[in-house]
Amino acid sequence: MQTEDKPDTVAAAPLPSKTEQRAIKMIPYIVGCALFMQMLDATVVATALPTMATDLNTSVIRMNSIITSYLLAVAVFVPISGWAADRFGARRIFLTAIIIFTASSVACAASQTLEQLVAARVLQGIAGAMMVPVGRIILLRRVPKTELLRAMSVLTLPALFGPILGPP
Numbered sequence: 001m002q003t004e005d006k007p008d009t010v011a012a013a014p015l016p017s018k019t020e021q022r023a024i025k026m027i028p029y030i031v032g033c034a035l036f037m038q039m040l041d042a043t044v045v046a047t048a049l050p051t052m053a054t055d056l057n058t059s060v061i062r063m064n065s066i067i068t069s070y071l072l073a074v075a076v077f078v079p080i081s082g083w084a085a086d087r088f089g090a091r092r093i094f095l096t097a098i099i100i101f102t103a104s105s106v107a108c109a110a111s112q113t114l115e116q117l118v119a120a121r122v123l124q125g126i127a128g129a130m131m132v133p134v135g136r137i138i139l140l141r142r143v144p145k146t147e148l149l150r151a152m153s154v155l156t157l158p159a160l161f162g163p164i165l166g167p168p
Contacts, residue, residue, distance in 0.1 A: 024142055028154035031135035034098060036158030038128045041105065045070075045121075058114050065114070066121045073125025081133040090141065094134045101127035 045052075045067060053060045085093050104127060107120035136155070143151045 027139050027142055028151040031139050032155045032158040034131045034135050038132055056114050066117050069118045070121045070125040073122045074129040077126050077129035081130045085134045085137050090134050090138045093130055097127045097130035
């Protein structure tokens, strides 16, 4: 009895609906906005240090702690972001990070002392460390490989505009 040789075929994945396609096309813009927020925040603080020091009745030298605390929080939590995305879901971590980043930005604006500002900046750094890398994970997982170059270029533009718009 002869058996017919069939070529190995992989079942084609079902095409996403139009709603899913629109959602996938929005991912670079959403992640780009998160990147813009982080980049804008990072540059605006450095130029505002003298004014902030005056408002908080402290020296500019002591105000350096708000930059250091933010960078330290980012450095500690970026490596954790990939694990958290895998453990709890990338979308959940990304949305939570955006909410925390926004709330901590409001807390920074409402701070009355240097200590309150440093605490808010630490939260902001944690959220920023989770927001951007996890957003990129979502982009890499959801955007079709044929659209990846375009998506990455859309994502890169906000990173360029944040530092330009922050200081003014």
